[in-house]
Amino acid sequence: MENVNGTSHILDELNTQDLLHGNVQILHHFMSSLKSQALRCACGLGIPAALHRLGGSATLAGLLDETGLHPSKLPYLRRLMRALTVSGIFATAKHKQQSPAATEGNSSDSETVYTLTPASRLLVGDGPSSTMSALLNPRPETGFAMFFKLEEWFRDDGGAGTLFKMAHGVTSPWDLAKVDADYNRGLNKACVADTSFVMDIILRGRGGDVFRGLTSLVDVGGGYGSAAVAIARAFPDVKCTVMDLQQVISEAPDDGVVQFVAGDMFEFVPPAQATFFKNVLDCWNHEDCVKILQQCKKAIPTRDAGGKVIIINVVVGHGPDNIAVKETQVFYDMYMMSISGIEREEHEWRKIFLEAGFSDYRITPILGYQSIIEVFP
Known part of the structure; x- marks a missing residue:
């Protein structure tokens, strides 16, 4: 029987089981x-x-x-x-x-x-999981509903800017946070919750070894300092500094555990034995990441003196070999695509590190869909 679109010959090439499996697979994705x-x-x-x-x-x-x-x-x-x-x-x-x-x-x-x-x-009460914060965001349209415009964005000639801008009128969540107090509170709550959760996992396991032996560390783009505070409390001998933009630092709770410094990471990073990034570099393109890491290289000593950059981020293809991790990595990348960010494969990270003047790196995939990357001068 001829299909109205003339595709009956395609169906004829598939056996019954292939047809049924394909139909279920498409419907499963659609309903997901x-x-x-x-x-x-x-x-x-x-x-x-x-x-x-x-x-x-x-x-x-x-x-x-x-x-x-x-x-x-x-x-x-x-x-x-x-x-x-x-x-x-x-x-x-x-x-x-x-x-x-x-x-x-x-x-x-x-x-x-x-x-x-x-x-x-992880969804019970006020536990340290960003999942609850994200799910209970009173403005879900700012998160995923914008992807209903994905086809429209792909067909655009580039004039609309990011997918986020097409949906919300501003380029990124941080721009929206400047003009929307409720969204700003929700965004900060989710970031703090996620950082608390991830740092707890790192510091309770062998991931904490990346901080062992350090004397000083700068958390670049560290927001309210949740990561730096966790590191400082776990390793009291490490002097921790948080660097972020003035509008962020001015609202950060300062309990005296870490030092806060306002600044632009494209222009300057305070000197320290190590610099630390958690879910920061995936927000920036290749060229910007190179510029940021070049500033870090100026700020840290040689590898023999313990100098290094510590990055917490997705390395696509690294981590447990299961479909949940693999899908989370690539769908997280699609989410970052909405703000012109990117989750990178190892060869993409390597190119950034080499162009920024670093000589070596080590990936430790112990954070589920994310990894710890140590980059050495």
């Missing part, structure tokens, strides 16, 4: 945007926190009561939890006794007990 919305909904309803308060597990009826939802929502809650369980956010076990309050749902599902997983435990 519902994963993030379901997860955001569950966090907004407080379901992970409710499970935690109930001892880590609960039936649908228990969740309904704990979250204060109307009983009429029980069958829909079952469907939400089922979707997030299949996606690995929650897990299930069977309850021996059926709860009378759950009779509105499916009889077998009413006996299901939902439990927290390592992933959903």
Whole structure:
């Protein structure tokens, strides 16, 4: 049978299983945007926190009561939890006794007990995870809804600027933060939460070895100083300085643990044995990264004297060999594309390091989808 677009010959070349697999794969990708919305909904309803308060597990009826939802929502809650369980956010076990309050749902599902997983435990309360901050951002349109304009942006001749600008009228999140106080607070909260989480992981494991033996360090673009404070407390002998723009430094909480310095990293980096970047260089293009690292090279001593640059960022292709890590890296890169940023493969990092005058580097992929990069003069 001829297809209206004349494509029947393409379908004829595929066997039944290929057709079915291809159809499922396309539909799966198309529907995957519902994963993030379901997860955001569950966090907004407080379901992970409710499970935690109930001892880590609960039936649908228990969740309904704990979250204060109307009983009429029980069958829909079952469907939400089922979707997030299949996606690995929650897990299930069977309850021996059926709860009378759950009779509105499916009889077998009413006996299901939902439990927290390592992933959903990160969504409980005020723990140090940026995931909660991102999911509960009251302005989700500033994050991912702009990607509904992705095709339009690709067809643009370049005059619209970044995808972020096409959607919001300003080039980057930092520009929006200057004029939108609510967005600024949400952005800073997410950055602090993510930094606290990542630094806790680094400093509790062998990643902390990259700071061992240092006497001084400058956290370049360090924001409110969360990373530098964590390093200083873990290694009291390391004098830590945070450098960022004046409008950032002026709002940073100063508890005396680290020193704050206002400045432009394109023009000057304070002298130290090491410079540190966490999720900074992926915001800049190749040429800008070279300029920034050239300033760092001027600021640090030779390798024999312990000089180095420490970078926390994605190295595409490095990390655990599983689909979640691989997809997170490349989708994070697409997100950074919206502000003209980029997540780089190793050969792209290497080219930057060599052009900036450095001689060697070492990648330690121990941070899930991110890595620790040490760059030596």
